[in-house]
Amino acid sequence: MKETGFSHSQITRLYSHFHSLDKGENGALSREDFQRIPELAINPLGDRIINAFFPEGEDQVNFRGFMRTLAHFRPVEDNEKNKDPTSGEPLNSRANKLLFAFRLYDLDRDDKISRDELLQVLRMMVGVNISDEQLGSIADRTIQEADTNGDMSISFSEFTKVLEKVDVEQKMSIRFLH
């Protein structure tokens, strides 16, 4: 658990919450357990976020996996307290936060955001309120601005470049109380 960087009391609280979500009481959460959270169910990207918790091809996530995913959202300042030079890049580094967001777009996990994938995610966010043509042009414009190597899709490095001025550390952090 050290790799997640959470303090002992935070882990205890999160375990208690994990347990309360685990209606089947089998030590792991399924997709239905997540969908039972109303505020998540009404989030347009709810399903994509739930997906991020589950490793490729699995439908159960245990507590360790749960914590690893949540660890991406720890604020970066918290790392100052437990600096361990041998532990490698922490889960909540800027790069890892960006990777988390990138994977929300990259539906087939092929490390590229294609036009179709972008359109699908856009459609999730706007529902029925914007026409196909308008959405298509938004997608085209976005890819045009980001794509530097001309392959009509956005790779992770292009994604990172586009967002270099955005305060990712703050936007993708949750203040965990001690």
Added chain:
Amino acid sequence: MPGYCAVLLQLNLLDYFSFCFQWATLRMERGAKEKNQHLYKPYSNGIIAKEPVSLEQEIQEMRRGGAEPEFDMSDIFYFCRRGVESIVDDEVTKRFTAEELESWNLLTRSNYNFHHISTRLTALWGVGVLIRYGILLPLRVTLAFTGVGLLVVLTSVVGLFPNGRIKNYLSDKVHLMCYRICVRALTAIITYHDSENKPKNGGICVANHTSPIDVIILASDGCYAMVGQVHGGLMGVIQRAMVKACPHIWFERSEVKDRHLVAKRLSDHVADESKLPILIFPEGTCINNTSVMMFKKGSFEIGCKVYPVAIKYDPRFGDAFWNSSKFGMVNYLLHMMSSWAIVCSVWYLPPMSRMEGEDAVQFANRVKAAIARKGGLADLLWDGGLKRGKVKEVFKEEQQKLYSKVLVGSSEDRSRS
């Protein structure tokens, strides 16, 4: 010495209990520190600190300076963070499990730190178990049977009288007496506030719902007409007996679905001034007494006076919340009768009526806010039905609409410039 005795006498039983519970928690903290471990502390401050920023604000902030594109790949961050925040700490799922306590009340069911208990503490807990299960429980069960038995027998007897003033008088007395016996059976210590606002005939009494005991608590202080579904078994026997003495409103299962029928029967009842005020719990399900959830608008459409009542339990002496997905009724009653006591406060609020231009939903929310304020509970818009059911798609569609407005709105600005 006399001064010391005087102080001891003034502290009532509940204060002694509180003192014991706090001592128990301190012992556990000490035990934990000795082993260099941490005590599990309930998250009275929440696991995370959320920022109440709206979607529009957040997206505007994230737009990079300079030329304003319609869509930004970073827009996803808002939904992403909100989503993960709701996984860690949401407003709804925690309302359907028992409230967590600051200090341990010597009931195993509310303990999260089993391995920190010293021998002295275990001894105290053991004495507690003996008292609760050996003395209190049998006493209370006997009282409960007496109360229910008397209710069935006496209401049937009263039912033999011809309708009139004497029958009503006897029915009131019988109901009150039996409910008061049941209150004793639970050792419920109830404080009633503002009794001048007690519900009167021709009105509807609405209250927040935590457990079936709410009915006993309110009905032991006043006479109400109950509303409910017809049950079989023992409940059915009680229901049939009660309705002989005075008019209660019991619905067949099939009738419950028909909203017009339900509304008609309720309005007919309140129109008759000789009939008792109706007792309704508009949340429709038991909530854990930390919040008040959405009130169903049916009772607020009838157009009569509404008497709101707030019920707040003190969780330190016994948790009254009925988690019906986890425990059955018998299990729940056993829990209740083997706790130390049920301590609660009841506030009668002044009657409210629907105002001009207010629809049933707004009226319901107004009443709900008043009850939440008085009882010190969180006022939530979420539906208690979420305990078992899924949230409606329409809420997601609202979020999508909001975001689309932000996207399209900025393009309109651009075309203007």
